[in-house]
Amino acid sequence: MHKKLFIPGPIEVHPDILKACSTPMISHRGKDYEDLHGRLKSKLRAFFNAKGGSIFLFTSSSTGAMEAAVRNLVGKCVLSCTCGAFSERWFEIAKENGKEAEACAAEWGFANKPEEIDKRLATGKVDAITVVHNETSTGVMNPIEAIARVVRRYPDVMFCVDAVSSMAGVKIEPEALGIDVLLAGVQKAWGLPPGLTICYVSDRALAKARTVPHRGHYFDFVQMKKFDEKNQTPETPVLPLLFALDAQLDRMMKEGFDNRYARTLEMAQACRAWAQERFALFPEKGYESVTLTAVLNNQGADIGKLNAELARRGAMISEGYGKIKAKTFRIAHMGDISMDDLRWLLGEIDDILRLKG
Ligand SMILES: Cc1ncc(COP(=O)(O)O)c(C=O)c1O
Numbered sequence: 001m002h003k004k005l006f007i008p009g010p011i012e013v014h015p016d017i018l019k020a021c022s023t024p025m026i027s028h029r030g031k032d033y034e035d036l037h038g039r040l041k042s043k044l045r046a047f048f049n050a051k052g053g054s055i056f057l058f059t060s061s062s063t064g065a066m067e068a069a070v071r072n073l074v075g076k077c078v079l080s081c082t083c084g085a086f087s088e089r090w091f092e093i094a095k096e097n098g099k100e101a102e103a104c105a106a107e108w109g110f111a112n113k114p115e116e117i118d119k120r121l122a123t124g125k126v127d128a129i130t131v132v133h134n135e136t137s138t139g140v141m142n143p144i145e146a147i148a149r150v151v152r153r154y155p156d157v158m159f160c161v162d163a164v165s166s167m168a169g170v171k172i173e174p175e176a177l178g179i180d181v182l183l184a185g186v187q188k189a190w191g192l193p194p195g196l197t198i199c200y201v202s203d204r205a206l207a208k209a210r211t212v213p214h215r216g217h218y219f220d221f222v223q224m225k226k227f228d229e230k231n232q233t234p235e236t237p238v239l240p241l242l243f244a245l246d247a248q249l250d251r252m253m254k255e256g257f258d259n260r261y262a263r264t265l266e267m268a269q270a271c272r273a274w275a276q277e278r279f280a281l282f283p284e285k286g287y288e289s290v291t292l293t294a295v296l297n298n299q300g301a302d303i304g305k306l307n308a309e310l311a312r313r314g315a316m317i318s319e320g321y322g323k324i325k326a327k328t329f330r331i332a333h334m335g336d337i338s339m340d341d342l343r344w345l346l347g348e349i350d351d352i353l354r355l356k357g
Contacts, residue, residue, distance in 0.1 A: 004341065065199045165184075
C-alpha cells in the first residue's frame with residue numbers, strides 16, 4: 001500500500017510531477033536543454049525575487065552544495081552556527097575539507113541568536129558563516145532576518161544559508177537579506193523527488209570564489225558560472241528532475257508563491273495546536289519551524305508502533321533524529337501536502353493512540 005509521506009523529506013510527490021520526471025531525455029549540450037536551463041533560471045529569479053547573482057543547479061543532494069559553499073568561500077576560517085544534527089554536519093564538512101572552523105553552538109531545541117553571532121563575528125577571525133535556517137532534526141527555525149541584519153554589518157564575511165527544509169515553504173529572498181549562498185535540495189518543501197539542489201550564489205561570492213584555491217572540480221562555482229553563461233552545466237545534469245522542477249514552478253506560480261507560504265503556515269499552526277493539546281512542542285517557544293512540527297513525546301507514545309499502524313492506513317510520520325530520537329517525533333507539513341491531508345493524518349493518530357484534544 002502506498003504510504004503518504006509526512007516525513008521531512010522525501011515528501012509526498014504530486015502525480016503531475018512524477019509524470020514530468022518521465023519526459024523523454026534530451027541532449028544536455030543541445031538547444032532544447034539550453035532553453036530549459038534558461039527557462040528554469042528566469043522562473044527561479046522570480047521565485048527568489050533576485051536581479052543579480054547566479055542560480056546554480058547542482059546534480060546532488062543538499063550536502064553537495066553545503067560542501068561547495070565552504071570549499072568555494074572559506075579562505076580564513078568559518079563560523080558554523082550549530083543547533084542540531086544538520087548544522088553540526090556543516091561544521092564537520094568544513095573541517096573535513098581542511099578549513100579552519102569554529103562552532104557557535106546552541107543547545108538542541110534552541111535557536112542561534114543574533115547577539116551571540118555578533119559577538120563572534122566582531123573578533124574579525126572569520127571570513128564566512130554557515131547558518132541552517134530550519135534545523136530539521138529539532139524542528140527549530142532560526143531567526144534568519146535578525147541574523148542577516150547582524151551579518152551584513154560585516155561586509156567581508158560570506159553568509160551561507162542552508163534552507164534545505166524551508167525553501168519553497170517560507171519566503172526567503174537572498175538579495176534582500178544579503179545572503180551569499182542559499183541552498184536547498186528539492187525533496188522537501190519543493191515537493192520533488194531527491195537528487196537536485198537549487199543554489200543562489202551572490203556576485204560577491206563568485207568574486208570571492210575566484211580568490212580561494214582548491215575549490216575542487218565538481219562544484220567549483222567559477223566553472224559552474226562559465227557553463228551557466230551558455231545555459232549549460234559543466235557535467236551531465238539530472239534531467240528528469242529539471243523537467244519536474246519546470247513543471248513544479250508552473251504549479252507554484254499558479255498557486256502563487258505567497259499563497260503557498262500562507263498554506264504552509266496555516267498547516268504549521270494547526271499541527272502545533274494539535275500537538276500542544278496532546279503533548280508539548282520540542283523547540284524553544286517562538287522558534288518553531290513552519291514546515292515541520294517536532295513534538296516532545298511526553299506521553300511516552302510508542303512511535304514505532306504508531307507508524308506501523310499508520311502504514312496500514314496509508315501514511316508515515318518521522319521518529320526523532322539522532323540523540324533526541326526517543327524523546328521526540330516529527331510531522332512534516334510542506335510541499336504539496338494540504339490542510340485536508342494534515343487533518344486526516346492527525347485524526348488517524350488520535351484514533352490509533354486514542355487521544356483527545
Ligand atoms: C537542514 C538540512 N540540511 C542538510 C540536509 C542534508 O540533505 P541531503 O541528505 O539531501 O544531502 C538535510 C537532510 O535532511 C537537512 O534537513
